[in-house]
Amino acid sequence: MRRKLLHARKLLLSIAALGAAASIAGLGTFATFTTSTSASHTIASGTLSLTAPFSRLGTGASPIAPGDTMQRAIDLSYSGSISLGSATLTTNATSSSLLDSDATNGLQIAIDKCSAAWTESGPPYTYTCGGSTSTVLSSRAVIGSNIALSNLTLTAGATDHLRVTVTFPSGAGNTLQNQSSTVNYTFTGNQRAGTDQ
Secondary structure, three states, X not given: OHHHHHHHHHHHHHHHHHHHXXXXXXXXXXXXOOOOOOOOOOXXXXXXXEEEEEEOXXXXXXXXXXXXXXXXXXXXXXXXXXXXXXXXXXXXXXXXXXXXXXXXXXXXXXXXXXXXXXXXXXXXXXXXXXXXXXXXXXXXXOOEEEEEOXXXXXXXXXXXXXXXXXXXXXXXXXXXXXXXXXXXXXXXXXXXXXXXX
């Protein structure tokens, strides 16, 4: 019985060895056809650029009285290779007083756009438009964060000609006498929405 078991085990091992040898031999006997193709392309990201090649916003005004207005021109240039989708304005007072903190009787801001460059007179500076005008920002308190701007071109390579008007309301009372504020203006451009390329 034991001899039969040993014989059966040897037979199984011999069959397994023959199967492995056949498999190894078979690896070298089959061939397949192959073919391939390839292509490549260059992908480059663009630039987003918002600059102010001309600006009178740095020109202050003093002394002002209730009812006074201050006009200042600024050009926004979209000099990058990607168009903007939107633009916002953030204003903050680096030196604050009631002129900027009183939202009702303090300084108010409005922004208009001219389809051509504004014609400047002064100082004191005033501006007239030889083309068509549109409202970029309706009158509101001078201080604000991420204020949406409308009617801008925003196209790469284009320039918008803006007139910023700051008004000291005629209803301002005695508490706003002898006040001084320094207002900082930051225009921010946001890229256009993604598109098929």
